[in-house]
Amino acid sequence: MAGRNFLFVPGPTNVPDRVLRAMHRPMEDHRSSDFPALATPIFEELKKVFKTTSGQPFVFPASGTGAWEASLANTLSAGDRVLAARFGMFSHLWIDMAQRFGLQVDVLDAEWGEGAPLERYHEALAADKGHKIKAVLFTHNETATGVTSDVAGMRRALDDARHPALLMVDGVSSIASIDFRMDEWKVDLAVTGSQKGLMLPAGLGIVCASQKALALYDQAKLPRVFFDFGDMRKANATGYFPYTPSLPMLYGLRESVAMLLEEGLENVFARHHRLAEGTRRAVKAWGLDLCARDPKWNSDTVSAILVPPGVNGAEVIDVAYRRYNLALGAGLARMAGKLFRIGHLGDLNELMLAGGIAGAEMAMRDVGMKITPGSGIAAAQEYWRSTAAPLPKRDLPPRAPDAQPAPSAKKEKATVGARR
Ligand code: PLP
Numbered sequence: 001m002a003g004r005n006f007l008f009v010p011g012p013t014n015v016p017d018r019v020l021r022a023m024h025r026p027m028e029d030h031r032s033s034d035f036p037a038l039a040t041p042i043f044e045e046l047k048k049v050f051k052t053t054s055g056q057p058f059v060f061p062a063s064g065t066g067a068w069e070a071s072l073a074n075t076l077s078a079g080d081r082v083l084a085a086r087f088g089m090f091s092h093l094w095i096d097m098a099q100r101f102g103l104q105v106d107v108l109d110a111e112w113g114e115g116a117p118l119e120r121y122h123e124a125l126a127a128d129k130g131h132k133i134k135a136v137l138f139t140h141n142e143t144a145t146g147v148t149s150d151v152a153g154m155r156r157a158l159d160d161a162r163h164p165a166l167l168m169v170d171g172v173s174s175i176a177s178i179d180f181r182m183d184e185w186k187v188d189l190a191v192t193g194s195q196k197g198l199m200l201p202a203g204l205g206i207v208c209a210s211q212k213a214l215a216l217y218d219q220a221k222l223p224r225v226f227f228d229f230g231d232m233r234k235a236n237a238t239g240y241f242p243y244t245p246s247l248p249m250l251y252g253l254r255e256s257v258a259m260l261l262e263e264g265l266e267n268v269f270a271r272h273h274r275l276a277e278g279t280r281r282a283v284k285a286w287g288l289d290l291c292a293r294d295p296k297w298n299s300d301t302v303s304a305i306l307v308p309p310g311v312n313g314a315e316v317i318d319v320a321y322r323r324y325n326l327a328l329g330a331g332l333a334r335m336a337g338k339l340f341r342i343g344h345l346g347d348l349n350e351l352m353l354a355g356g357i358a359g360a361e362m363a364m365r366d367v368g369m370k371i372t373p374g375s376g377i378a379a380a381q382e383y384w385r386s387t388a389a390p391l392p393k394r395d396l397p398p399r400a401p402d403a404q405p406a407p408s409a410k411k412e413k414a415t416v417g418a419r420r
Pocket of ligand 1: 011064066139141142143171193
């Protein structure tokens with residue numbers, strides 16, 4: 001199909017040309033004396049993205065799922081109790097992994113569309129006088145339902161209960177797009193992947209560990225080989241990896257982190273908020289609802305949009321893809337068919353997102369949904385226009401004079417006639 005694919009799944013996201021160019025390298029020896037000059041600064045710069053000075057980032061050739069595994073395997077032992085809320089597909093999958101590792105998971109089930117239940121976390125922690133709960137699993141942004149939960153509130157709940165459990169946060173679809181403060185919120189393990197806010201292809205599972213988490217490494221007995229923090233720490237300390245790292249991904253990561261820091265993290269978060277808010281205006285104008293049940297949980301990286309009964313959300317996605325070259329996110333597990341998702345994170349601006357919103361609008365009308373043509377896209381445009389930062393005044397050069405005075409109409413006719 002001619003033209004670009006409009007990629008609006010909530011990861012993988014668009015890889016900026018600058019990152020693609022940085023990745024386009026001949027392979028090198030990852031044990032050369034030059035290699036540490038690439039790797040070591042990446043670890044330092046990554047800390048800024050996590051907003052930590054004391055944490056240590058680990059970069060695994062993996063995906064977010066690998067980073068989940070690393071967080072559990074390096075800090076816990078079989079039979080340990082952990083506390084986790086389940087309110088969407090990804091919080092469910094992390095719990096499933098913990099159970100498959102032989103951890104005892106106290107699951108707090110909440111409605112899909114709600115955020116993490118802070119009061120129930122607090123209650124469970126306060127009741128655990130013997131501190132049997134070793135870790136709290138917390139999904140910052142539940143990508144399946146477009147719900148963002150309050151990590152600072154989770155930290156307060158732990159502190160109020162005077163509970164020493166580790167705080168593990170899944171930031172796969174929040175870190176580098178939504179405000180995240182590892183040190184301030186005393187997060188012990190912050191998990192992410194490369195294919196979302198970091199604007200890279202999938203291929204890296206990144207986890208940042210606090211000193212408190214690292215101190216548990218020796219006593220943690222879960223099996224680990226590929227995801228072993230100990231091997232990684234030893235090798236990283238000298239600027240190397242314990243096994244063959246993906247060079248293009250490292251070059252890409254160096255570039256993407258530089259881009260994020262050049263834009264400024266606060267500006268990145270504000271841009272994501274504006275883009276998300278424009279999308280939410282469109283959803284309202286379409287007369288539809290978000291899966292997020294309260295605006296306080298609205299995600300700035302993904303909007304999960306409920307379709308009315310009788311409409312199959314999968315059909316909207318299929319038409320959008322085959323007719324308009326637009327990739328929208330699907331409803332997962334129990335949300336299958338009930339919604340479609342617009343990912344609005346990563347390397348994105350208003351006009352790119354306008355393409356996604358316009359395409360979703362067309363696809364919804366194509367499957368018979370009663371959507372007023374242009375309603376959503378107009379609402380998004382007006383929101384973005386009315387909230388745009390004022391442009392600094394700029395003196396434009398005077399209009400250049402025409403190179404040659406235009407011939408009069410009569411003269412032109414005469415010339416054309418003479419040529420014949
Ligand atoms: N956690 C969240 C919140 C996610 O959105 C995803 C993937 O979309 C994952 C974990 C799993 O990450 P990956 O697919 O990179 O393994």
